[in-house]
Amino acid sequence: MSVPPKKEADAEANELSSSMTTAQGQEGAAPLRLALLLQPAGSDLPAALKGERVIELILSETDDNLARQLSRAAECAGEDGLVRLHGPRQSLLLMPALKAAKAKLHPHAILAGLYLGATQEGALAGALHQAKRSANHLSVIRRLTEDDPLAAFDSLCRLISDIAQRTITRIDTSAATPTATPTATPTATEATTKRHYWFTEPYQGRVAAMILSAGESQAGAATSQLALILTQGTGRLKARSLLSAHQLFFLIPGSSEAALNQGLWALAAALDRHGKDDQQASQPHDQEIALIEMMQANLEAFATAAPTRFVISLQATSIDGLKLEISAMSEALTSVCKEKGEYRTPSGSYFSAAPLGQTKLAFVYPGVGTIYPHMLSELHSYFPALFTRLQQQGDLKAMLQADLVYGGDDSICQQMPLSSMAIAGVGASYLLTKLLMDEFAVQPQFALGYSMGEAAMWASLDVWQAPHQLIDKTLKDPLFTQEISGPLEAVRQAWQLSDNESIEWNSFLVRCPAEQISALLERYPRVYLAITQGDTCVIAGCQHCCEALLKELNKRGIPANRVTAMHTPPAEPLAPKVAAFYRQALLPGSANHEIKFISAANLARPQEQEHDQALNQHKPLSSESIAESIAQTFCHRLDFGALIQSASRQGAALFVEVGADRQNCTLIDKILKGSHAPHVSVPVNAKGTSDITTLLKALGQLISHRVPVSLTVLQLGLKRQLDLLLQTKAQQANTQAKTHGDTPHAAPPFQEDA
Known part of the structure; x- marks a missing residue:
């Protein structure tokens, strides 16, 4: 005799509620602490569990309630049992976390909360309470229906795999979701997704939630919701291979x-x-x-x-x-x-x-403005140990300004303030430097930087003792937030403006010889030639005055829409403040660093130093000399063309750009085009191209140039x-x-x- 639909749904809900009595526990009970291990379908038990009695639960297309199976598995495993839930492609092994620890197994995730509620909000609140977590701990919330239990099980396995891989999957929609806000998976068809490293606050693990609609009434409204809280385990999936049958x-x-x-x-x-x-x-x-x-x-x-x-x-x-x-x-x-x-x-x-060989190898560090949304997002799954190490050494989330770069809304990344942009740019260079040097044993002989890239150079190449301390300082110091950016107080003072007079500042990239621009600057006192770089220049200053100068030159300028007075005369009085900001303690032994550091400061004050001379060529490095070189570089016109020519005369010929995108490589090729000295530029990253593809191309070039590569x-x-x-x-x-x-x-x- 068949059961009417309404009674069937109620009976199912009652059965599910009853089966969860043990798993859910009493109010205020300790978290479940069930270890979860993913296994390929058909695999044997781990060797440490051989001989153990295991309860096998098999999902099939005829199953209509994954929530019931999960609650049964949790109940059995919670009684010091061993349960395996089988899907077509993967199996999920559940056991008490203590049991896994005794067997020296490393779970991919921990099931810390399992709660049945009448609503999604109620179920989630109950599961969080059981897991001793709050809603702000959650980075991901997946919401699934029971229309296809096998698909729902696959989604659960993917979430566990993401936790074990330290990967976060975000839905790419027009309504962006900030990094700090949980993401939800649509219950219908999967939307386009973006994946990147799962950043956390220092010393915090990953926490995710999944909510399953466990049954429906005759009217179609959900009668029960099962919420799971998953936390990071000690297991981590192995690194993906850079090479395969398709690479x-x-x-x-x-x-x-x-x-x-x-x-x-x-x-x-x-x-x-x-x-x-x-x-x-x-x-x-x-x-x-x-x-x-x-x-x-x-x-x-x-x-x-x-x-x-x-x-x-x-x-x-x-x-x-x-x-x-x-x-x-x-x-x-x-x-x-x-x-x-x-x-x-x-x-x-x-x-x-x-x-060209290793003796001509130079690392080139790009400046502000090269970062882009979702940069370097593929690397962590190929180099998980590197990311773990960097996160242990400092705040990786802050170093890459993850909330802005990976938040989902590209416009937020593109409109970052100068301070955040500088930090993220240095962070990208730092990460790629460690990747090349620690993972592939690539050792440069020279190093130089484009503008802010000079700070990235000192931070990345084991010179400064505590470069991570500069992150918070950069975000808060008036030097970056008010004087050379933001309100531009340095410009206000130079132009002798009152507090109620506005500054409309912009910079423009223009293809034009520097001499033609310089000839007009006297008639445009609020326009500055900030950067010269081969056949292009950057002018900055009053937007209307810049546009007027460009019109007189009959040149088209590409606006950067970036507010910074670096490399202009209004910044020159700030040189002592910049030097004080970057006066950092050095690592022991770094004073006699083997790398030759080439600074644009030598070109900014030719009357004091020889042009073609590394900063540490004839004397050891010091906190004072480094700080002074950065201050001179930041506060005076940057002649990147002269910097590259100087590096070339000193012996650099194989220029590896260590940072986001490949803008410096393009400039270097133009600057050295027609030069008698051979040269090659090598990008390690390129916007719009797979991170791994660009990296492998770079490694292939270095190997062909006989640079030792592990x-x-x-x-x-x-x-x-x-x-x-x-x-x-x-x-x-x-x-x-x-x-x-x-x-x-x-x-x-x-x-x-x-």
């Missing part, structure tokens, strides 16, 4: 053109053999496994062999693409070697017939990728064996980091 990377060494050609042909032949073997492959992952093993062997051979004069770096996203890269490189090789030039492809393959990160990534493929293959073999009644092989354990 190929091969190195071809050789001491002559003939040796390079031989290496290219050998790789082409190996790919042909691989293609024939693939046609005979019985398993779907055999081709991918063979390709990764081929990359592994190539990198291992390169890392252990004696250095050669030349190296070709090949990159592609498929085997067919790689064959085209080999063909193009082979055709270009003769002319490139004859001209001692370079050859590059859009896919990232690169070869230099005149390697391949360990690439090799370990390939090993993890291979392990995962073998694990998947073993699981498929297990499934087939069980289907045919054979004895299955044990699947490798789920990979994770503590």
Whole structure:
């Protein structure tokens, strides 16, 4: 006899409420503290739990209530049990956190609250109370219906995976959501999402909530809502591999053109053999496994062999693409070697017939204004240990001004005040410097900065003892908030304006020789030539006066819409204040730093110092000399063209831009175009391009220029990728064996980091 819909819904709600009595606990009870571990479907229990009795709960398309299954699993696990909830692709293992700790397992998340309520708000409030958390601890709230329990289970697993990967997924909508505000997932179709590092306040873990509509009445209104509170566990998913079957990377060494050609042909032949073997492959992952093993062997051979004069770096996203890269490189090789030039492809393959070497390597730090929304958002999943380390060393969220850069509303990032923009720019340079030096062992011989990039240089290269202390100072000091930005008090004083007179300030990028602009400045006393950079200049000052000067020049200026008086005469009296601000204690031993630091200050006051001379060339670094060089750079006209020419004369030729976007690379190429001294500019990041693609292109260029680069990160990534493929293959073999009644092989354990 069938149950009427209304009674059926009520019975289901009563059953769910009853089953949650133990899991939910009494008012004021301690948090659940249930450890959650993700496993690929079909995996065995972790070795530490072998022999334990496990309760298996299997979800299927016919299930209509994930909330009931979760509450049952929590109830059983809460009684010192071990429960596994199975979905089609993943399984979720639940057990008391103490049990996991005794087994030395690292949970991907902790279930700290589970509460049934009549409304979403009531359920969430109850779960937060049980978890001993408040609403402002939440960074994410996911709201799901029970229309598809398997899809809801997948969403739960993705949220747990995000916590373990320290990744936050945000819905990309026209109504932006600030970082500090929880994000919600639509209950209908998935919207476009953006993913980035899950920033937290110092020493705070990640906390998320999920609300499941557990049942519906006849009228269609939800009768019960189940809220879960998930907190960060000690487990962390392993880093994603930079290389895969869809991101190929091969190195071809050789001491002559003939040796390079031989290496290219050998790789082409190996790919042909691989293609024939693939046609005979019985398993779907055999081709991918063979390709990764081929990359592994190539990198291992390169890392252990004696250095050669030349190296070709090949990159592609498929085997067919790689064959085209080999063909193009082979055709270009003769002319490139004859001209001692370079050859590059859009896919990232690169070869230099005149390697510049490490002795000419310079890190270039960009200035204010290069940051952009969601910059560097891919890196954390490939370098999780680096992000963890940086977060332990300082406030990573503040260092990258995460609330503004990753908040979801691009216009907020683009309208950041100068102080926040400066901090985020320095933070991006700091992160990329540590990535290159700590993860790939790249060691520059020179360093220089564009404007505020000079401060980024000192902060990033292990000179200042506590660079993170400057974050809060920069946000609050009147020097940055009122005098050279904001109300522009320095300009008001220079122009002798009263308090009620407004300043309409702007700066413009104009393609014009500096001499033509300088010839008109006397007639426009409120316009300043702030920066010269090759064939372009930046003028700043009264917006109407700047527009009038541009009209007289018959030039079009691109407005920056940025309020800063840096590099203009009104800033010159502030030099002592700037020096005092940047007078920072140095790290022990940094006074005799091996890197040669080139400052634009040398060019701002040529009567006092030689032009072509690193700041620490003839004397040790000191807090005073660094502070003075920054003050002179910030408060006087910046001649970036002269700075690059000076660096070139001192021996720098391989310029690596360490910061957001690649604006300095474009300028350097223009400045040194036609120069007798060879040079190459290498961006590590580029707006509008995948972070990983740009990084791999940069590494390929450095390797081809014979800069020592550690391949360990690439090799370990390939090993993890291979392990995962073998694990998947073993699981498929297990499934087939069980289907045919054979004895299955044990699947490798789920990979994770503590």
